[in-house]
Amino acid sequence: MNTPIETTTGYQSETANQFEAELTWAGKQPLMPGRQYRINLACREILATVTAIKYRIDVLTGAHLAARTLNINETGKVNLYTSEPLIFNRQSNKSDLKFVLTDGQTGEKVGAGTIDFVLRRATNIQWQNLAIDKNARSVQKQQAPKCIWFTGLSGSGKSTIANLLEKHLHQESKHTYLLDGDNIRHGLCRDLGFTEADRVENIRRVSEVARLMVDAGLIVLVSFISPFRSERRMARELFTVGEFVEIFIDTSLSECERRDVKGLYAKARSGKLKNFTGIDSPYEPPVSPEIHIQTTSLSPQAAVEKILKQL
Incomplete structure (x- = not known):
């Protein structure tokens, strides 16, 4: 389905991938800015992200209310980003600009709305082609760049195994960088908390950084709880086929609590630490990761050896 938005004959159209829209939310789970959905617009279906909620509209008074999310049956003004440019015409009929959002995993309809106008930033920014590309950087480093993504509960052993793996790769003269969840929150993501919306934004930022590092020809290791599928x-869709390797560090909640070297589970159980993954915030385990590590049967060093054999 590659048909662009139909435009009215005689009117000048413009190509853009960022829009303001009015959106009514229909999902059982709240809208999360930064999360990817699928948008169906004028017989074309592509990826779309709500980058910001400008305000929620009070259905009784029409008042504009501050909002960080939209719940079921709530309507708001939002900024939309689409993965591919669309052809837009200000003179189009409203019916041509209506869209539906669906969940990328389940196909469930989660929202519907209407495009209002193109955001100026969409037409002001153009992709700059550069002389040196990822292939040239990879050849120089004599390696195939990859994103090796570790996911698992807090205390599962992600950072320990990722650190050992990077040490081994470094000894083999590979060019690497390790992005660790705790370390990133000291800088790039220090403004984010641990609500579901903040976790979504946390992973979006780190995914983009990892993509840039792979483009630089590096083997980047990402160690984050990253609780949501x-x-x-x-993150996977930012990379070409074979560049993204998901490693599930599978450790039971009881074992993670037993280790609890930071004392976080104890705080979460006592109610002193809110939105903690595994206690009062969900963890969605990978369905088909490239590599599955069960730490109760493998030591960290044995886990690294298994990873190296499968990479």
Whole structure:
């Protein structure tokens, strides 16, 4: 389905991938800015992200209310980003600009709305082609760049195994970088908390950084809880086939609590630490990761050896 938005004959159209829209939410789970959905617009279906909620509209008074999310049956003004440019015409009929959002995993309809106008930033920014590309950087480093993504509960052993793997790769003269969840929150993501919306944004930022590092020809190791399948899928889609390797560090909740070297589970159980993954915030395990590590039967060093054999 590659048909663009139909435009009215005689009117000048413009190509853009960022829009303001009015959106009514229909999903059982709240709208999360930064999360990827699928948009169906004028017989074309592509990926779309709500990048910001400008305000929620009070259905009784029409008042504009501050909002960080939209719940079922709520309507708001939002900024939309589409993965591919669309042809837009200000003179189009409203019916031509209506869209539907669906969940990328389940196909469930989660929202519907109407495009209002193109955001100026969409037409002001153009992709700059550069002389040196990923292939040239990879040849120089004599390696195939990859994103090796570790996911698992807090205390599962992600950072320990990722650190050992990077050490081994470094000894083999590979060019690497390790992005660790705790370390990133000291800088790039220090403004984010641990609500579901903040976790979504946390992974979006890290995914983009990892993509840039792979483009630089590096083997980048990402060690994040990354609890939601939708965000891990979004990260995967930033890379070409074979560049993204998902490693599930599978450790039971009881074993993670037993280790609890940071004392976080104890705080979460006592109610002192809210939105903690595995306690009062969900963890969605990978369905088909490239590599599955069960730490109760493998030591960290044995886990690294298994990873190296499968990479």
